[in-house]
Amino acid sequence: MKLFITIFFLIFNADLSKSVEPDEILENTELEEIAREIGRNLRCLVCQNEDIENSNADIAKDLRLLVRKKLTEGESKKEIISFVHSRYGDFVLFSPPFRYDTLGLWIFPLIFFIFLSYLFFRRKN
Amino acid sequence: MIAELGIFFLILTLVFSSFGFLQPILSNISKNVLLFSQEKLSVLIFTFTLLSFFCLAYSFLVSDFSLNVVVNNSNTQLPIIYKITGVWGNHEGSILLWLLVMTFFGFLFSIQNIKNKDIKTKTLYVQNTLIFLIGLFIVLTSNPFERSFPPEIEGSDLNPLLQDPGLIIHPPLLYLGYVGFSIVYSISLAVLLFKIKKDDFVNVLRPWVFASWTFLTLGIGLGSWWAYYELGWGGFWFWDPVENASLLPWLTASALLHTILISSKRKLLLKWTLLLSIITFTLSLLGTFLVRSGVLISVHAFANDPSRGLFILLLLILVTGAGLFFYIKSGSFFPKKNNINLISKEGAISLNNIFMLTLSFTILLGTVYPLFSGVIFNTKISVGAPFFNSILAPIIFPLVIGMIFGPFLKWGNDDFFNLINRLKILLFIFFIVALFVWYLNFGGPILSIIFFIFSSWIITSSLFEFTKFISLKPKLTFKKVPLKNLSQLTAHIGIGLLIIGATGTSILKKEKIQFQDPNQIISISKFDVKFMGVNNVEGPNYISEMGEFKIYKKGEYLKSLYPERRFYNSSDQITTEAAIYSTIFGDLYIAIGDKNSLNDNQSWTTRIWYNPFTLWIWIGVFLLSLGGAISLIKTLRIKN
Numbered sequence: 001m002k003l004f005i006t007i008f009f010l011i012f013n014a015d016l017s018k019s020v021e022p023d024e025i026l027e028n029t030e031l032e033e034i035a036r037e038i039g040r041n042l043r044c045l046v047c048q049n050e051d052i053e054n055s056n057a058d059i060a061k062d063l064r065l066l067v068r069k070k071l072t073e074g075e076s077k078k079e080i081i082s083f084v085h086s087r088y089g090d091f092v093l094f095s096p097p098f099r100y101d102t103l104g105l106w107i108f109p110l111i112f113f114i115f116l117s118y119l120f121f122r123r124k125n
Numbered sequence: 126m127i128a129e130l131g132i133f134f135l136i137l138t139l140v141f142s143s144f145g146f147l148q149p150i151l152s153n154i155s156k157n158v159l160l161f162s163q164e165k166l167s168v169l170i171f172t173f174t175l176l177s178f179f180c181l182a183y184s185f186l187v188s189d190f191s192l193n194v195v196v197n198n199s200n201t202q203l204p205i206i207y208k209i210t211g212v213w214g215n216h217e218g219s220i221l222l223w224l225l226v227m228t229f230f231g232f233l234f235s236i237q238n239i240k241n242k243d244i245k246t247k248t249l250y251v252q253n254t255l256i257f258l259i260g261l262f263i264v265l266t267s268n269p270f271e272r273s274f275p276p277e278i279e280g281s282d283l284n285p286l287l288q289d290p291g292l293i294i295h296p297p298l299l300y301l302g303y304v305g306f307s308i309v310y311s312i313s314l315a316v317l318l319f320k321i322k323k324d325d326f327v328n329v330l331r332p333w334v335f336a337s338w339t340f341l342t343l344g345i346g347l348g349s350w351w352a353y354y355e356l357g358w359g360g361f362w363f364w365d366p367v368e369n370a371s372l373l374p375w376l377t378a379s380a381l382l383h384t385i386l387i388s389s390k391r392k393l394l395l396k397w398t399l400l401l402s403i404i405t406f407t408l409s410l411l412g413t414f415l416v417r418s419g420v421l422i423s424v425h426a427f428a429n430d431p432s433r434g435l436f437i438l439l440l441l442i443l444v445t446g447a448g449l450f451f452y453i454k455s456g457s458f459f460p461k462k463n464n465i466n467l468i469s470k471e472g473a474i475s476l477n478n479i480f481m482l483t484l485s486f487t488i489l490l491g492t493v494y495p496l497f498s499g500v501i502f503n504t505k506i507s508v509g510a511p512f513f514n515s516i517l518a519p520i521i522f523p524l525v526i527g528m529i530f531g532p533f534l535k536w537g538n539d540d541f542f543n544l545i546n547r548l549k550i551l552l553f554i555f556f557i558v559a560l561f562v563w564y565l566n567f568g569g570p571i572l573s574i575i576f577f578i579f580s581s582w583i584i585t586s587s588l589f590e591f592t593k594f595i596s597l598k599p600k601l602t603f604k605k606v607p608l609k610n611l612s613q614l615t616a617h618i619g620i621g622l623l624i625i626g627a628t629g630t631s632i633l634k635k636e637k638i639q640f641q642d643p644n645q646i647i648s649i650s651k652f653d654v655k656f657m658g659v660n661n662v663e664g665p666n667y668i669s670e671m672g673e674f675k676i677y678k679k680g681e682y683l684k685s686l687y688p689e690r691r692f693y694n695s696s697d698q699i700t701t702e703a704a705i706y707s708t709i710f711g712d713l714y715i716a717i718g719d720k721n722s723l724n725d726n727q728s729w730t731t732r733i734w735y736n737p738f739t740l741w742i743w744i745g746v747f748l749l750s751l752g753g754a755i756s757l758i759k760t761l762r763i764k765n
Contacts, residue, residue: 019358021718022639022730043507049365051509054358094509096494101502105494109487109516116482120475123464 019054024064031071038067038077041094042084051094128192128270131180135221135270137173138228139260141166145253163249164235170256171232178225181269182212191276194218194269200282200695202666207288213296214287216433217269222297223413224259226304231256234308234333244312244329247319251311258440266433282695285667291351295344299371302341303409306374308333309381310406310448313399317451327389327398331760334385334402338378339753345371346746357701357716359734361630361742364510369492370412376485377405380478382756387471391536394475396452401478403448408485410441415492468539473531477524484520488513525579525624528617529586551589558585569633576628583621587614608759616752623745629711629738640721641731646677650735652706652713653677657685659717659729667691669702672717672729676706688715711737 026032036053042063044055052060052067063084070080084092096102144166181194185208190196198215199208213219231252239245263269309330316326348371353361362368381401388398465471491508498504533548545552559578566574591614594604606614637649641656648654657673669689676683686704693700706713718730 019732020638025638041511043509049363049509089505091505091507094507095511095515096506096508101498101504102494102506104497105490105508105512108490109483112486113479113483116479120465120479121467121472 019056020064021061024061024068026068026072028072031068034077035064035068035071038071038080039064041081042067043092043094045088045092127180127183128189128272131177131184132264132268132270134173134177134180135260135264138170138177138224139257139264141170141173142253142257142260145250145255145257149250163246163253166253167228167231167235167249170253171228174221174225174228178212178221181218181221182209184270185209185212188280190278190280191272191274192269193271193273196273196277196280198280198283200280200666202695203283203288204665206293207283210287210293210296211283214283214292217263217267217271219296219300220259220263220267221269223300223304224256224263226297226300227252227256227259227307230305230308230333234311239329241321241325241329243319244315244321244326247315247321248308248311248329251314251318252308255307255311255444258443262433262436262440266436279695282666282693285691285693285696285698285700286355288666288700289351289355291347291355295347295351298340298347299344302337302339302344303371303374303412305333305337305340306378306402306406306409309337309402310444313402314448314451317399317448317455320455327385327395328760328763330398330402331385331389332757334378334381335753335757335760338375338382339750339757341371341375341378342746342750342753345375346743346750349746350743353739354703354705355700357703357732359634359636359703359714359716359732359736361739362627364513366415366492367412369488369513370408370415373412373485373489374405374408376481376488377401377408380481380485381405382753383474383477387474391471393465393471396455397478400452403445403452407441407445407448408489410437410444411489413437466538468534468541468544470531470534470536470539473527473534476527477531480520480524480527484517484524487516487520491516522579525583528620529579529582532586532590532613532617551586554585554589555582558582573628573632576624576632580621580624580628583624584618587617587621590614608755608762612752612755612759614752615755616749619745619748619752621745622741622748626738626740626742626745630736630742633737635735637731637733639731640723640728642726642728645728647731647733649713649733650711651678652683652735653680654713654715654733656729656731658727659720662689664691666695667693670717672704672715672731674704674715674731676713686713686715688717690717707740709740711735712739 026035039053040051042052044050044052044057044060044063046057046059047055050060052063066084067080070083075083081093085097090097096105098106144161145163148161148163184192184195185199186205188195188199188201188208194215194217195211198218199211203211211218213222231249234245234252235249237245312326312330312333315321345368348368349361352363353359381398384394384398384401387393388395465475467476491512494508495506498506530544530548533544533551558581562577562581563574566577590610591606594606594610596602596604635649637647639647641647643656643658646653646655653676655675655677657675659670659672662669662671669691671687671689674686674688676686684706686706688704689702691700691702692698701716703714703716705715712735714734714736716732718732721728721730
């Protein structure tokens with residue numbers, strides 16, 4: 001699976017075990033839980049397929065701290081995600097926004113499903 | 126010298142495999158040319174590829190640093206076992222392994238006792254042509270025997286992440302799965318291309334489908350297990366493009382497994398079986414293309430060479446194109462069969478196919494969509510774990526429900542109310558089981574309870590099927606369970622366990638991340654974890670910071686765990702070796718990070734997870750493969 005790691009390894013000389021650091025964690029466990037949830041939806045922009053919670057890159061750390069800062073200031077999950085989105089663009093969202101150019105992600109599987117169902121269960125004479 | 130022999134053997138492979146397509150073409154012109162038997166050719170091809178592979182392995186073993194692949198992927202300090210696995214820890218070597226497996230399957234097929242000689246020869250035409258194409262790819266773009274000049278004194282080392290026991294057999298197993306489908310493809314294309322009007326091709330196909338599927342399951346499972354303990358993130362599946370790539374053929378092959386039941390028993394969906402076979406191998410190739418060309422940004426994209434990517438793309442178009450072209454061209458030379466009723470065993474298997482393929486299609490779409498949106502809309506988007514998880518649920522549930530009730534449906538035509546009536550006892554048991562599971566998990570996340578209930582229903586319904594083979598009157602007797610039922614029960618129970626494990630590990634995991642002082646105790650779940658400190662330990666080619674943790678449960682000492690961080694001498698790379706204490710209820714998972722630089726009291730960053738039911742994932746994968754193996758044994762028995 002994760003067989004052929006790692007251009008990223010070579011470039012960043014990364015240590016995979018690093019991610020969320022102890023001193024980043026919020027004391028309020030409920031808020032920390034929300035922070036994790038937000039973090040799982042945000043991509044580490046310089047990494048390969050990693051969310052910010054599982055990345056040791058500086059930008060991921062900055063984003064983690066930003067998310068937690070905004071949470072303690074009382075902002076909601078939605079507000080924080082849309083803030084990060086407006087600042088870094090679509091690429092930062094692991095779950096793409098529902099728009100004309102991403103419509104295919106949901107429409108094509110549906111069409112595919114209907115087409116296959118028709119193929120199997122149509123009445124043949 | 127050995128390296129030259131290696132390339133020489135490779136060229137011999139190329140020459141002999143070219144008869145795969147030369148023979149049918151030339152025999153049209155004149156009947157008397159090229160009367161080689163394809164069976165004998167297959168034996169020769171396999172022998173030469175094996176010899177070539179041995180030459181490469183030998184070069185790695187003696188650290189022949191005049192070869193580029195050896196310089197880049199090996200080192201004199203490397204333990205012998207990793208010198209050998211280094212052979213396939215790189216692009217060139219792994220494609221040679223791919224070719225070796227392909228010729229191996231051709232060889233096995235050529236010595237298999239198949240009554241229909243026609244189908245055998247023609248399948249080998251296709252298989253040997255495929256071998257020729259892959260061989261050409263190696264010789265033209267990925268020659269593992271390329272010399273470096275002047276020769277280096279020392280190699281740069283095998284990627285430390287690949288220096289791991291799990292990765293000794295993961296790639297070969299995965300390839301046995303991927304490439305096994307080449308024979309499945311060859312049989313199917315031969316049937317379509319040469320219009321072999323016999324429906325007994327299904328019986329020829331069967332053992333190869335089961336064997337490849339079993340290997341692929343084991344390969345994926347092993348890779349997932351490796352990611353779990355080696356990456357130190359406490360997870361087991363990351364929706365990485367390369368993981369997705371291996372899942373695609375697995376899903377279509379799983380659909381194929383079920384369809385083969387209908388096509389061999391009811392002579393239904395014969396053409397569909399052929400199409401699924403073609404799609405499955407195409408997806409195996411696509412997986413290689415996605416991984417090798419580096420077209421998708423992935424943690425695995427280390428082989429960024431456009432000429433290779435282009436070649437694989439052409440190969441992919443050729444293989445897919447040929448399959449689809451002859452599929453369409455063959456028209457309807459199979460007799461039209463009856464309609465399929467939704468409420469019947471055929472109906473359930475059709476639903477299985479529809480959902481499996483939709484899932485495969487959606488994962489493929491999500492994996493390549495960022496490429497398309499980049500080209501067509503000029504937008505840069507990401508599709509990651511949250512998307513895949515959200516589409517997984519609505520597709521998984523119908524599959525699970527089909528898995529629970531499908532086995533109880535009758536062939537041909539069944540009735541819904543009749544089914545309910547037949548399953549009264551089972552439905553009552555389901556109710557009790559659901560209450561029990563709910564009670565055990567009372568107050569837990571609702572999603573995990575739903576998943577637990579459904580997976581225990583799968584297991585219950587499978588076990589309930591066993592009762593068919595037990596009779597109480599006149600006295601308690603156990604009938605012999607037919608292999609067909611046994612394989613299905615085993616595999617379905619495997620899926621049930623897999624879902625429980627995945628749910629526990631992803632939804633119910635507990636986590637403690639902290640600076641831990643020596644002798645400080647961290648409590649997680651029912652365990653107390655005492656940190657004893659960190660020692661430096663020297664390995665064969667690395668220095669390790671090894672933490673020591675003592676695990677207690679209710680004050681009673683259980684075990685010590687030693688998670689490590691390894692610093693490799695030759696490449697300045699660091700790997701994490703998590704330490705895991707597995708129990709049937711959950712894994713205690715410990716990884717260490719940096720020393721706390723803020724104070725002097727020897728405290729370290731420690732990450733401690735409690736992952737409920739992770740062990741069940743691996744048991745589930747094992748049972749799945751066991752189910753596949755039982756089916757394989759059964760089909761081989763029919764033959765003899």
